[in-house]
Amino acid sequence: MPIKTVLTAEIENVSILDAEGRFDEKLGKGLIPDADLVKLYGHMCTCRHLDEVAFKLQRSGRMGTYPQNMGQEAASLGAAYALNNDDWLVTCYRENCGLFWRGVPMESILLHWMGDERGNAMPRQHHATPIAVPIGTQMLHATGLAWAAKYRGEKRIACTFFGDGATSEGDFHEAMNFAANLDIPVVFCCQNNGWAISVPGHIQCSAPTVAQRALAYGMDTIQCDGNDLFAVVHCFRKAIKQARSTGRPFFIEAVTYRLGDHTTADDARRYRDQAEVDAWRARDPILRLRKYMAKRGLWSDAKEQELQAKVEVEVAATVERAEGITSPNRVDFFDHMYAEIPADLALQRDTMQTHGIGQDPSQIEGAVIELPAKEGH
Numbered sequence: 001m002p003i004k005t006v007l008t009a010e011i012e013n014v015s016i017l018d019a020e021g022r023f024d025e026k027l028g029k030g031l032i033p034d035a036d037l038v039k040l041y042g043h044m045c046t047c048r049h050l051d052e053v054a055f056k057l058q059r060s061g062r063m064g065t066y067p068q069n070m071g072q073e074a075a076s077l078g079a080a081y082a083l084n085n086d087d088w089l090v091t092c093y094r095e096n097c098g099l100f101w102r103g104v105p106m107e108s109i110l111l112h113w114m115g116d117e118r119g120n121a122m123p124r125q126h127h128a129t130p131i132a133v134p135i136g137t138q139m140l141h142a143t144g145l146a147w148a149a150k151y152r153g154e155k156r157i158a159c160t161f162f163g164d165g166a167t168s169e170g171d172f173h174e175a176m177n178f179a180a181n182l183d184i185p186v187v188f189c190c191q192n193n194g195w196a197i198s199v200p201g202h203i204q205c206s207a208p209t210v211a212q213r214a215l216a217y218g219m220d221t222i223q224c225d226g227n228d229l230f231a232v233v234h235c236f237r238k239a240i241k242q243a244r245s246t247g248r249p250f251f252i253e254a255v256t257y258r259l260g261d262h263t264t265a266d267d268a269r270r271y272r273d274q275a276e277v278d279a280w281r282a283r284d285p286i287l288r289l290r291k292y293m294a295k296r297g298l299w300s301d302a303k304e305q306e307l308q309a310k311v312e313v314e315v316a317a318t319v320e321r322a323e324g325i326t327s328p329n330r331v332d333f334f335d336h337m338y339a340e341i342p343a344d345l346a347l348q349r350d351t352m353q354t355h356g357i358g359q360d361p362s363q364i365e366g367a368v369i370e371l372p373a374k375e376g377h
C-alpha cells in the first residue's frame with residue numbers, strides 16, 4: 001500500500017499594526033471605530049499606571065506580592081472588547097485590562113493582592129470568575145461554564161486565558177480534550193509571553209508554536225501578535241463567531257512579552273538578557289497604538305498630557321478606596337462555606353475567641369466571653 005499523508009496543517013499568524021507602524025488596511029480598516037480606539041488606548045494607559053503604582057505599593061509594604069501586567073494589556077482587552085458582556089471571562093492574573101473593561105472595579109484587583117479576598121469576589125453581573133493563581137485550573141472552569149451554558153440552551157460562550165507555562169499542565173490538556181470532543185464553545189487564549197517565571201518557552205514546548213497543540217485535539221487555531229490590539233480583536237472576532245455558531249472551541253495563541261518581573265517576588269534580570277527586554281519594549285502595545293493614533297490625527301501631546309493627568313487621579317482614588325475599606329469580619333470564612341452552617345462549625349465560629357476553641361462558652365467558668373460582631377468592623 002502506498003504511504004499516504006493523513007494530515008497537513010497550516011497555522012496563520014495575524015499582524016495588522018506592527019511595531020514599525022505598518023498598518024494592514026485590508027484587515028484593519030473599520031475593525032475598530034476611531035472613537036473606540038481612543039477609549040481603548042486610554043484604558044490601556046490606566047491599566048499601565050495602575051500596574052506601576054501597584055509595584056510601588058508592594059515595595060513600600062502596602063501590598064503583598066503583585067504580578068505586573070505591563071506589556072500584556074492588549075490581549076485581554078481585545079478579548080473583552082470583542083466578547084459579549086455576558087460571555088464568561090475566565091482569567092488568570094495578567095488580564096487586568098480585560099477585566100476592567102468588563103467593569104470589574106480596579107480596587108478589586110488591588111484588594112486581592114493586598115490579601116483581602118473580597119477583591120476576588122467578582123460581582124456577578126460581570127460574568128468573570130475569580131482570577132486564578134493556581135496554574136491551569138481556570139481552563140477547566142471555563143470548559144465547565146460553557147458546557148453548562150450549552151446544556152441550558154444559553155447563547156453565551158466562555159473565554160479563558162492562561163500562560164505558556166500553563167500548557168504543560170495536565171488540566172490544560174483535559175480542558176482542551178473535553179471541549180473539543182464534547183463540542184463546547186470555549187475560546188482558549190494562551191498569552192505566550194516567552195517565560196514561565198525563569199523557564200523559557202522552548203522548554204515548555206518544543207514545537208515551533210503553542211497553537212499547534214490545539215490541532216492535536218481537532219480544534220481550530222490561529223496565532224496573533226498579542227501586542228497588536230487590531231490583530232487581537234480580529235482573531236477574537238473570528239474565534240467568537242465560530243464558537244457561537246458551531247458550538248465548538250477555538251484556540252488563540254497571542255504572542256507577547258511581560259515587560260516586568262514575573263511578580264514582585266522575582267528579579268527577572270537574573271535570567272533574562274536586557275537586550276531581549278529592550279527589543280520587546282520597542283514592541284509595546286501602548287506605544288505602537290499611540291504612534292498610530294498620532295499619525296492618523298487622533299492623538300496629540302496635549303491629549304496625552306491631559307489623559308495622564310486624569311489617569312493619575314483615577315488610580316490614586318482607586319488606591320484610596322482599596323486602602324480605606326473596612327476590615328473584613330474575622331468570622332467570614334465560616335459564613336461563606338455553607339448555606340447553613342453545621343452546628344459544630346457554628347460552635348467553633350462562636351467560640352474562636354474564647355479560651356478553648358470548640359468549647360461552649362457557657363462551660364468556661366469565669367471566662368470573659370467576647371463574641372465577634374457579625375458585621376464588619
Ligand SMILES: Cc1ncc(C[n+]2csc(CCOP(=O)(O)OP(=O)(O)O)c2C)c(N)n1
Pocket residue numbers: 094133134135136162163164165166167193195196197262
Ligand atoms: C499549579 C501551580 N503550580 C505552580 C505554580 C507556581 N507558579 C506560579 S506562576 C508560574 C509560571 C506560570 O507561567 P505561565 O503559565 O507562562 O504564565 P505567566 O506567569 O508567564 O503569565 C508557576 C510555575 C502555581 N501557581 N500553580
Ligand SMILES: [Mg+2]
Pocket residue numbers: 163164165191192193194195196197
Ligand atoms: Mg508565560
